Amino acid sequence: KQEVTQIPAALSVPEGENLVLNCSFTDSAIYNLQWFRQDPGKGLTSLQSSQREQTSGRLNASLDKSSGRSTLYIAASQPGDSATYLCAAPNSGGYQKVTFGIGTKLQVIP
Amino acid sequence: DGGITQSPKYLFRKEGQNVTLSCEQNLNHDAMYWYRQDPGQGLRLIYYSQIVNDFQKGDIAEGYSVSREKKESFPLTVTSAQKNPTAFYLCASSIYGYSYNSPLHFGNGTRLTVT
Numbered sequence: 001k002q003e004v005t006q007i008p009a010a011l012s013v014p015e016g017e018n019l020v021l022n023c024s025f026t027d028s029a030i031y032n033l034q035w036f037r038q039d040p041g042k043g044l045t046s047l048q049s050s051q052r053e054q055t056s057g058r059l060n061a062s063l064d065k066s067s068g069r070s071t072l073y074i075a076a077s078q079p080g081d082s083a084t085y086l087c088a089a090p091n092s093g094g095y096q097k098v099t100f101g102i103g104t105k106l107q108v109i110p
Numbered sequence: 111d112g113g114i115t116q117s118p119k120y121l122f123r124k125e126g127q128n129v130t131l132s133c134e135q136n137l138n139h140d141a142m143y144w145y146r147q148d149p150g151q152g153l154r155l156i157y158y159s160q161i162v163n164d165f166q167k168g169d170i171a172e173g174y175s176v177s178r179e180k181k182e183s184f185p186l187t188v189t190s191a192q193k194n195p196t197a198f199y200l201c202a203s204s205i206y207g208y209s210y211n212s213p214l215h216f217g218n219g220t221r222l223t224v225t
Contacts, residue, residue: 004152034213043116043200043218086152088214097168098214100145100152 002027002091006101013077014109021072021104023087028065035061035072036086038103044086047072077108112137114217116201121222123195131186131220133201142184143202143214146170153200159184188222195224 003026013019023033036044048061058075070087086103114135123129135142141160145153155168159178173192178184188195199220204212 032213036216041198041219041221043114044202044214044216046213046215088153097155097158102150102152 002030002089002099004087004089004099004101006085006087006104008104009102010105010107012107012109015077015079017077017108018073018075019077019106021074021085021106023070023072023089023101025068025070025087025089025099027089027092028068029092030065030090033063033070033090034088034098035070036088038084038086047085074106077106079108079110082106082108114201114203114215116199116217116220118220119218121220123222123224125224126190127224128187128189129195129222129224131188131199131201131222133184133186133217134182135184135201135203135215135217136182137203137205137215138181139203139205139215140181141204141206141212142178143204144168144174144176144184144186145200145202147198147200147219156186156199188224195222197222 005024007022035047038044060073063070084103084105088098088100091097117132143158144156147153154170156174157176159165162181165176165178175187201217202214204214206212
């Protein structure tokens with residue numbers, strides 16, 4: 001069964017910093033991996049879903065299946081980036097059984 | 111705009127009562143899912159449905175039931191048999207079920223509190 005780990009669990013940075021959120025998974029036989037943003041009390045908003053798709057001008061996700069890692073880069077962080085970021089890797093067979101990480105709670109301090 | 115609508119946003123029930131959470135999508139997606147989110151835990155799959163009139167148990171289906179009579183709708187009933195029903199419930203959909211290239215789309219969730 002797929003296992004997903006996100007490190008760190010929480011991160012607090014000053015505004016403007018470039019930062020990296022990590023997601024590790026055990027079953028590398030996957031096509032892609034999703035990153036989500038979750039604001040408090042809200043649902044999940046997909047950031048991207050492709051193997052090497054740029055999510056926006058400042059957010060960029062990459063996937064390295066050989067090492068079992070995906071990385072979400074956030075450039076020039078802003079207070080509005082404060083949220084919990086979750087990654088989800090599919091189990092074999094697709095998205096009907098997806099394993100989610102617990103998430104990284106990001107706080108960007110003005 | 112297409113999306114997934116969950117209602118209500120907040121739900122309060124007494125212990126021993128069944129309660130139904132609504133999930134409607136207008137994305138024309140085949141597959142729909144129910145997840146439960148608890149503090150400090152990853153999302154856990156309750157039930158999923160690939161097509162109308164078909165659904166499968168996820169990892170924590172005990173105490174829950176679903177139906178899929180219409181493509182757009184996938185209601186979840188939390189029964190009195192569910193030992194710890196208080197949680198944040200999230201509904202999701204994807205274009206296809208059996209596809210790696212079929213990302214998940216989520217609703218805004220329903221927070222259920224049972225006392």
